Amino acid sequence: MSLHLPVLPERRTVELTVDGAPVSVPEGATLLDACQKLGIDVPTLCFARNLAPVNVCRVCVVELAGARTLVPSCSRKAEPGMVVATDSERVRLSRRLVLELLASSVDLSTAPRVTEYLARYGARPERFGPGAQTVAQPVKVDNDLYVRDYGKCILCMKCVQACGSEAQNTFAIAVAGRGFPAHISTELDVPLPESACVYCGNCIGVCPTGALMGRTEHELRAAGAWEPERQTEAETICPYCGVGCSLVLTVQDDRIVRAASNERSEVTRGHLCIKGRFGWAFVR
Amino acid sequence: MDLKPLSSGPSPEERAAVDAVLGPPDAAPGAPRGLAWASAHRHLLLPALRAVVRRVGWVRPGALGYVVERLHVPPAEAYGVASFYALLPLDARPPAVLHVCDDVACRARGAAEGVAALRASFGEAGTVRDGATFHTSPCLGLCERAPAALLTVAGEAPREEAFGAVTVERAREALATRRAPEDVRPPLPQRGAPELRLLARVGRVDPTDLDAYRAAGGYQALRRALELGPAAVVRALTEAGLLGRGGAAFPTGKKWQAVAQAAVRPHYVVCNADESEPGTFKDRVLLEEDPFALVEAMTIAGFAVGAEKGYVYLRGEYPLAAARVAAAIAQARARGLLGPDVLGRGLSFDLELCRGAGAYVCGEETALFNSLEGRRGEPRNKPPFPVEAGLFGKPTVVNNVETLANVPWLLLHGARTYRSVGTAGSPGTRLFCLSGCVVEPGVYEHPFGVTLRAVLERAGGVPSGRSLRAVLLGGAAGSFVGPGELELPLTFEDTKQAGVSLGSGVVLVLDDTVALEPLLLRIAAFFRDESCGQCVPCRVGTERQEELVQRLCAGRPEGSRATELALLAELGQAMRDASICGLGQTASSAIESAVVRLGLWKGGAS
Ligand SMILES: Cc1cc2nc3c(=O)[nH]c(=O)nc-3n(C[C@H](O)[C@H](O)[C@H](O)COP(=O)(O)O)c2cc1C
Ligand code: SF4
Ligand code: SF4
Numbered sequence A: 001m002s003l004h005l006p007v008l009p010e011r012r013t014v015e016l017t018v019d020g021a022p023v024s025v026p027e028g029a030t031l032l033d034a035c036q037k038l039g040i041d042v043p044t045l046c047f048a049r050n051l052a053p054v055n056v057c058r059v060c061v062v063e064l065a066g067a068r069t070l071v072p073s074c075s076r077k078a079e080p081g082m083v084v085a086t087d088s089e090r091v092r093l094s095r096r097l098v099l100e101l102l103a104s105s106v107d108l109s110t111a112p113r114v115t116e117y118l119a120r121y122g123a124r125p126e127r128f129g130p131g132a133q134t135v136a137q138p139v140k141v142d143n144d145l146y147v148r149d150y151g152k153c154i155l156c157m158k159c160v161q162a163c164g165s166e167a168q169n170t171f172a173i174a175v176a177g178r179g180f181p182a183h184i185s186t187e188l189d190v191p192l193p194e195s196a197c198v199y200c201g202n203c204i205g206v207c208p209t210g211a212l213m214g215r216t217e218h219e220l221r222a223a224g225a226w227e228p229e230r231q232t233e234a235e236t237i238c239p240y241c242g243v244g245c246s247l248v249l250t251v252q253d254d255r256i257v258r259a260a261s262n263e264r265s266e267v268t269r270g271h272l273c274i275k276g277r278f279g280w281a282f283v284r
Numbered sequence B: 001m002d003l004k005p006l007s008s009g010p011s012p013e014e015r016a017a018v019d020a021v022l023g024p025p026d027a028a029p030g031a032p033r034g035l036a037w038a039s040a041h042r043h044l045l046l047p048a049l050r051a052v053v054r055r056v057g058w059v060r061p062g063a064l065g066y067v068v069e070r071l072h073v074p075p076a077e078a079y080g081v082a083s084f085y086a087l088l089p090l091d092a093r094p095p096a097v098l099h100v101c102d103d104v105a106c107r108a109r110g111a112a113e114g115v116a117a118l119r120a121s122f123g124e125a126g127t128v129r130d131g132a133t134f135h136t137s138p139c140l141g142l143c144e145r146a147p148a149a150l151l152t153v154a155g156e157a158p159r160e161e162a163f164g165a166v167t168v169e170r171a172r173e174a175l176a177t178r179r180a181p182e183d184v185r186p187p188l189p190q191r192g193a194p195e196l197r198l199l200a201r202v203g204r205v206d207p208t209d210l211d212a213y214r215a216a217g218g219y220q221a222l223r224r225a226l227e228l229g230p231a232a233v234v235r236a237l238t239e240a241g242l243l244g245r246g247g248a249a250f251p252t253g254k255k256w257q258a259v260a261q262a263a264v265r266p267h268y269v270v271c272n273a274d275e276s277e278p279g280t281f282k283d284r285v286l287l288e289e290d291p292f293a294l295v296e297a298m299t300i301a302g303f304a305v306g307a308e309k310g311y312v313y314l315r316g317e318y319p320l321a322a323a324r325v326a327a328a329i330a331q332a333r334a335r336g337l338l339g340p341d342v343l344g345r346g347l348s349f350d351l352e353l354c355r356g357a358g359a360y361v362c363g364e365e366t367a368l369f370n371s372l373e374g375r376r377g378e379p380r381n382k383p384p385f386p387v388e389a390g391l392f393g394k395p396t397v398v399n400n401v402e403t404l405a406n407v408p409w410l411l412l413h414g415a416r417t418y419r420s421v422g423t424a425g426s427p428g429t430r431l432f433c434l435s436g437c438v439v440e441p442g443v444y445e446h447p448f449g450v451t452l453r454a455v456l457e458r459a460g461g462v463p464s465g466r467s468l469r470a471v472l473l474g475g476a477a478g479s480f481v482g483p484g485e486l487e488l489p490l491t492f493e494d495t496k497q498a499g500v501s502l503g504s505g506v507v508l509v510l511d512d513t514v515a516l517e518p519l520l521l522r523i524a525a526f527f528r529d530e531s532c533g534q535c536v537p538c539r540v541g542t543e544r545q546e547e548l549v550q551r552l553c554a555g556r557p558e559g560s561r562a563t564e565l566a567l568l569a570e571l572g573q574a575m576r577d578a579s580i581c582g583l584g585q586t587a588s589s590a591i592e593s594a595v596v597r598l599g600l601w602k603g604g605a606s
């Protein structure tokens, strides 16, 4: 048997300028890719490597010469000759406002990256006053495996994508309503056990804010017993079936407190099933 | 995909209403309507849900469940779609609902006081009495008859009736009798004037009669197009310099050419008849009074760009326009002017009428495509542009009603004659929607370049004894201009240079009897209500903007007025720069213009 390697079409490259520096990226790459190649740290919230860009948070915007508005770097494809600025006044203002809008309406206490972004852009969400409307609401605890705390939700759509056509194909959740009251919901807002949810937990895996959280973690945090400094992470292969999903287990005091998978894993692309995600309650 | 049925089933009425749209479940013997059928008919989700509302007044869970089951749409997704649209209520509603407009043009004519009086006499919005209730509504596109209302009555023979000159008495009469009181429709102010191009037939030629349309010159332009051939038709548009009237002023010839040349097939033609910009009603007049012209223009478009299928996306609140367009399509089809062999010349083109369901953002072209496809009306990211990937992902021409109305005239008279009026940068004529405090409100056609002063004077100016306070130009997404700016020539280039926009042709006139602040509050609330909620700058920004305007109007700033105005300006810039679509990008325009141009909250007008 001979091994036929596919003949890859020659990948063309695109030359552009970012913050004054020339950079070349493969055709199809985004402005974010170009920035990252140059080592420029562009903030992102609704972008995940394992899901299609939805470009809704707008924290990654950059200034593209000739464009009327700023453009989202996470989705905008690089084109030859583009001239891009990632730290202009306009860019900084929009990023700061986006962060202030989010921080004044959403509980970001379990969204680690955002704290750093807020500081970086000098965001002062309190400018909008104590009367600013928020999405605060009680945590939804309606099953044994995970909780939904939509007071922490930034509507990044990651969970809907993961539950739907991009990973799980279950379509248990979607966006409902519109405008500020828009929210992630099951049909008619029924509890998860009455929905199509199969508890794969893939939505938890992609949620960037901690709005979706395994019950173990949620309860430890509520009890003030979630202690990252006493946690270790171990990479392993899930033993439940023959697929061989890679797992990242977070262990605290000899107890598995969280199971996830690396989004760069060829096997899982970060996604698991109910057993890999939650089948650890009794394992020590 | 797992489908769990929603608990309760449909009532017999709901089932029948849905089946009337989707066909009976077992209609095709031997070919069960399974997954393949369902996925090809996903776009019927909105029509099916609308049918339920027309039958029983709201989307009951059982009915939603039945639609979901028939179309194999995940229930969560269908719920997400229904909850997007104002006219697909998911809470119990009585059969009769009076939608009372309390938007800008109606407010300039006392709508706020009228609604307050209705509350006092009938009860809060949503109160049910004898199977009827009322709700306030954004602009109904009836601004020349302000204050306006729309009565919808669900049932076996559902009715939708619009009427103007709303008073508490007339509103209560409509609620009690479930019939619209007599509606006085003012005639077209310029009716019969020889210089009219787009409005030439309005009020003179029977809009329900194809023969009358043909006798008045109808369908000569299509014959001319067939003689010229597709490329020459597109060239004529380009030479005439026809620019889109939907707001963005994009060259129509360029758009058609891009689709004509697109390799991907099929191509589509879409008419954007969603007209929901507060203060706009020109498209409604064209649709109601000259529907065959739209059918003809779209057929020409189909011929020119190689599309066999066209869609008219008509806003849900236009019952008469919907009836007239549907009738025109049916007559044209019956007479061989639509269908597989148009005019016996081998041209295949047909049209479908689709009705919106109460969402301003669906006028944004890519949101419109999503809505036509049976999804939430969320704008898509551009690029790719519609000419490349539009409806169903295919190359699509999408044009405003008024843009299309230019096409037959242009082909018959040629590009040179077309350019004989207007300016080099804005050739031809423009429709203006005069409303508010003018003596003779209505739609007017003027050559581009006419001054704002002349437009106001032609409409009789403000009522005698009053003085002009401001004009809202271009709609809620436009700008206020002051009485000192009346010499402004109304062209795309001059308005752009002045930092304002013609938008959808709104000229909403405010005199000294109208307070500005309540209008600004209404505009801020409008954008908050109508944001699709996708992107942060607009979803949260429109909410924060409304809070800021509320504080400023109440004289209770957070910190000082100056810091609040600075925050408002920063917020405006972020919305303009970082929002996905034109809604968020223009949501601060009118409010900022009131501060910058009228001096509001800076010791100026209030
Ligand atoms: C929020 C929003 C609402 C819009 N509403 C309409 C509308 O009701 N009718 C319309 O023709 N264009 C509307 N537009 C503009 C369309 O996106 C699009 O530019 C237009 O239909 C193109 O047609 P034209 O080239 O003939 O102007 C809207 C745009 C935005 C951002
Ligand atoms: S756990 Fe899995 S099936 Fe359930 S909502 Fe999350 S992604 Fe969907
Ligand atoms: S729950 Fe999490 S993943 Fe889902 S939209 Fe909200 S923040 Fe994003």
Ligand code: SF4
Binding pocket: B361, B378, B379, B530, B531, B532, B533, B534, B535, B536, B538, B539, B579, B580, B581, B582, B583, B584, B585
């Ligand atoms: S700007 Fe507003 S309406 Fe447009 S996509 Fe963003 S949230 Fe939706």
Ligand code: FES
Binding pocket: A043, A044, A045, A046, A047, A054, A055, A056, A057, A058, A059, A060, A061, A072, A073, A074, A075
């Ligand atoms: S990360 Fe690009 S828009 Fe959210």
Ligand code: FES
Binding pocket: B101, B102, B103, B104, B105, B106, B107, B138, B139, B140, B141, B142, B143, B146, B147, B148, B278, B279, B280
């Ligand atoms: S109909 Fe009331 S504002 Fe247009």
